Amino acid sequence: MARSGIQFQKGLSLPEFQRLYSTEEQCEAALEQARWPDGFRCPRCNGHEHGLVYGRRLKRYQCRTCSHQATLTAGTIMQATKLPLTTWFLASYLIGQAKTGISSLELSRHLGVKYDTAWLLHNKILRALTEREEAYLLRGKIQIDDSYLGGELLGGKAGRGSENKIPIVAAVSLNEAGHPIHVRITAVSGFSSEAISDWAKHHLAPGSQVLSDGLACFRAVTTANCHHKAVVTGGKHPNELPQFRWINTVLGNLKTSFNGTFHAFNFDKYARRYLGGFCFRFNRRFAMAAMTERIANAVCCCKPVTEGALRIAEAYG
Structure with a gap:
């Protein structure tokens, strides 16, 4: 039986990661390339000419046009971090390479x-990945389905009324050969026409x-100027519905992943960014070796956020 080229692709091995990102200087250079691929740009005036100011943990760039000083992490979700850059890159590597x-x-x-430090670091990175994912639109041929995520809390309501069970919409775009390209899985307020219209x-x-x-x-997806075709499934088993093969596969992988990895997890509060992290990895599954670099790019593009803001339930949609 032929092996899947995606599953058996060469990723970024731990020895190779250590060779590339084992020192602060290496991580600093990688972060500089991710944030300013064409060279330094002043956050205030967009000037290019600059000098370097040393003497602190992170070197400072001083713009020669407006004299503004900036560090690599200032203005990003890493702003004011006390953690070494090597810790940020190792966390990015572990998050990106973990299939589940x-x-x-x-x-x-x-x-x-x-744990609290790891939680904050983890959720900051997931927020950056989620924002990067939400910048893109699904297009072309798309399979869509509804589902619920999460289980009952001890002493809470059972079934669909559970405080920890949230409605989600999953969609996957396909290429001309009928294979999945991108996936988008999002928590929604409910399965109403208004909620689906807003989602679409x-x-x-x-x-x-x-x-x-x-x-x-x-x-309601037609309100987003999309064409819609419905197939009444009549309670059939997913294996009997080849036209929904890929969306059922994605949902199955998602639930297996979450059930095996996250325990005592507040789905109602934090689902958006964890779903965003799942989609980010899936949508870049063809280039596992570049995953750490791509996470660094997403982190550089994400604005600063406080721990208090991260612990507030995120809006659905």
Whole structure:
């Protein structure tokens, strides 16, 4: 039986990662390349000419036009971090290479830091990955489905009324050969026409061809100028529905991943960024060796955020 080229591709091995990112100087150079690939640009005036100011943990760039000083982390989600850059890059490596994701507790053990530190680092990186994912629209042929994520809390409500069970919409775009290209999985407020219409306007490109089951609310994707076709499944097993093969596969992988990795997890509060991290890895599955570099790019593009803001429940949609 032929092996899958995606599953058996060569990723970034741990020895290779250590060769590339084992020192602060190496991480600093990689971060500089990620943030300013064409050379330094002043955050204030966009000037290019600059000098370097040494004497602190991170070197400072001083613009020769406006005299503004900036560090590599200032203005990014890494701003004011007290952690070494090597810790940030190792966390990015572990998050990117873990096919089923990694919990903050496991991350704390690998990094040798306290759980609260690992949680904050983990969630900052996931926020950056989620923002990068939400900048793109799905287009072309798209399979879409509804599902629920999470389980009942001890002493809480059971079934769909559970405080920790949230509705999600999953969509996957396909190429001409019918193979998946990109996936988008998002928590929504519910399966109403209004919620699906709002979701489609934020995540689907106009003109896309959307295939769904018979759930009535999915007709609302037409408000985003998308074409819609419904197939009534009649309670059939997913194996009997080849037209929904890939969306069912993605949802199955997602639930297996989350159930095996995250425990005592507040899905209702933090699902958006954890789903974003899952989608980020899936959508870059063809280039595992470059995953750490791509995470560094996403981190550089994400604005600063406080721990308090990260611990507030994120909006659905």
